[in-house]
Amino acid sequence: MAVALLDSAIEELAAAVVMTDANDQESIDTVRRCLQRLREAVQSGGESEELIARADACIALEKRLGVLGAQADALALGALSDAVGRLQTCVATTAQSRKPAAATETAAGHCAAAGKSSTGSRASATLPARVTRDEDTVGLIGEFLSESEDGLGRADQILMNIDHGDASVEAVNGLFRVFHTVKGVAGFLELNEITTLAHTTETMLNRCREGTLKLADERLDVVFDATAMVRRMLGELRAAVQDSTRFATRENLDGLLQRLRLLTEDTPPAVTAAPAEPTPIEPAVSVSSISHRPEALGGTKLRETVKVDLDRVDNLVAMVGELVVVEAMVVNAPEIAKFGSARVRTCLSQLAKVTRDLQDVGMRMRMVPVAGVFQRMARMSRDLGRKSGKQLRFLLSGETTEMDRSMVEQIADPLVHMIRNAVDHGLEPPDERRRAGKPDEGTIRLSAYHEGGSIAIELADDGRGLDCDAILAKARAQGLLGPNDTLSESDTHMLIFAPGFSTAKSVTEVSGRGVGMDVVKRNVEAMRGRVTISTTPGQGTTFKLLLPLTLAIIDGMMVACGQDRYIIPTLSVVESVRPSKNMLVTFAGQVEMINLRGQILPLLRLARLFSVIDAQSDPTKAIVVIIEGMGRRVGLLVDEVVTQQQVVIKSLGQGLGPTPFLSGAAILADGRVGLIMNVDQIAGTTVERRQKTANDSASAPAVL
């Protein structure tokens, strides 16, 4: 008996603590009263071992409450709720020793529900709520609504399964978790009626989970009803928030609650049943909670989210892409052009507009702000700074910039490496900074912004900058360069992206970077982006990732070479020129180069690379497209530039085997397939040659 009494007292306390508000003396008093009851229960419980343990915990609690009284702040409340958690754990363990068959569950979840009865509900129902309803709360309610609906859907599924004979513990656990989550969030949002219902259902489910009750027949029915009821109340809540009216459920919960309780009380613990008379829930309480500041709501629109299978979104985006292509085909069809009708023209331009809008919406479906990743980086840099003993300020800007969802996930890895580098190698220790006349505190700035049709992510530090000499020395030591090879400044910087270019030992002391930087380059290139570095010795280094807006659609430049048409991603095109005779340089009559305003760039003939037979062989009658990949610029000789257009990227599919120099394909306006060039690979061919010659340390140039 004493145990049952104790159980009920603890439950009441737990409920009271949940509802406590630091500024509300009344709620604190309730906690105090609950504690007293608990103490009495322990004292009346005799000398049994388990109770002594509880008494200890109880005394500790009372002490904490003393603190609470003096300085009732959030911290003390947190400590109190921890203490209650521990007390509940303690009860749980002893309860289990009493009931060997009881399921071993985590203490918190177990106790939050264990044998809770109407006492707890009453406690929560009578406490006034104090949450102010600002925009954040409305946002939370939105999330709560969509999450809970997911959960209820799951609950329905499980209930159906149970109804069809699935009596596994897993199923009951699943149900329990759904109601537990609803209860938790609803409690936090002070949606008391929902909390009470979820809580009462959870209590019964917990008994079922422990094996003391069987979830069947009437009990199953009541859970069905409870699920439906929670759903109805969520609907009311949604309406209430949207119209910024008061949330007061019209549903009558009493009957359902009582049924739940009766079905929970099948087993004898009589004392808990004592205050079991249904407590009428005063709607006024919850009204006050929601309509606390109705003006703040002012017809607030809930930002709700729907979870959709990513494949479906991709499919939709792909189909919209198709539509864009077909639309272009229709609008540009010569047959249509023959129509002089103004009406047809109006319709066509309308079609074009709608298609563009649709494409926009489609692309936006995959877009999320970078804020999440940025904040993670900010947290990480704080930790890194602390570990490395450097003081640093981490500044963020442009967090609201949106990017393709999958890309946001993919930039996280490169950013981690870049920030680690900036902290480890970029920023100097405080004393060195002071010597250099810089403030002790280093600054790392992470920003995102739109640049042209792309998104730029920039990481800038005000550290020592890259030391070209050290990098070159390291590269020579590692055999990446011949002993007498020299590289341009930007080529030197790019060396830090070479795989295995570790600066772990010698270079770190001098400066230099490169730890995991090959990951950065790989990931960024996988997203068809580019990395550039700009650095000033002693002033700092800036890494800039230039990424496409979306992975599905790119701006392309279509070039012709003989009969073939190829698409070069516009992001990689620097410029295109028709070379004059004096711009063309050859070395040993074989290796061709182009002198572009003093910049000597390797010249690749696309016709040779792709074995095109009928291409223009005289460069002065052709076009050189300057492309940039892997931080290198290369001139690509093509017959002509045909057009610029947006294309939907498609995979070349399996069955082709390796497709070097190509990254995908697209369907062109005439319905044919256009191949998209992999600029990095093409630009990389010249690097490979150079590295090969460097490795051979032979000065003879390789023939293209």
Added chain:
Amino acid sequence: MSASQMNAKSKVSGIPSNGDLAGKYMVFRLADEDYGLAILKVREIIGLVDITRVPCTDRFIRGVINLRGKIIPVIDLRMKLGMEPGPAGEQTVIIVVQYATTRGEITMGVLVDQVQEVLTIAADNIEPPPSFGTGTISADFILGIGKADKRVIFLLDIGRVLSGDEAKPRILAATA
């Protein structure tokens, strides 16, 4: 060899028995030879469309085409089997096949000289593939040899023919 003996043998070696092979085949021509493709693998037959050449791929890959918004590769079956490429004629068509691999379903176009008919070939009219000896286009591509009206129809294992891993060394061996 009696049919039952043969069935027993082929079951042991994991090759489908003649009984499994019986069924409907799409019969097509390459030069003056008849070939058969299990009808269930055939999605559709389309006329010769613009094929976009894909550079730097195997010779037998003619390129890619746009099949209602999907990009699929097209292989020249003549070249794949080591024959000389034939001239594109009026009758030249692309048979779109779909087959399952460990990497999922693959859709491909197969360029053939001419499609003839759909034939039902009974188990009795199917011979096991003969041994061609080593170094030639292997019998692995062939499930069996069908006989109909005195014609000989090579029943192709299209999955084997088209899967890249099998194909390469064979072609090398054939051209070596």
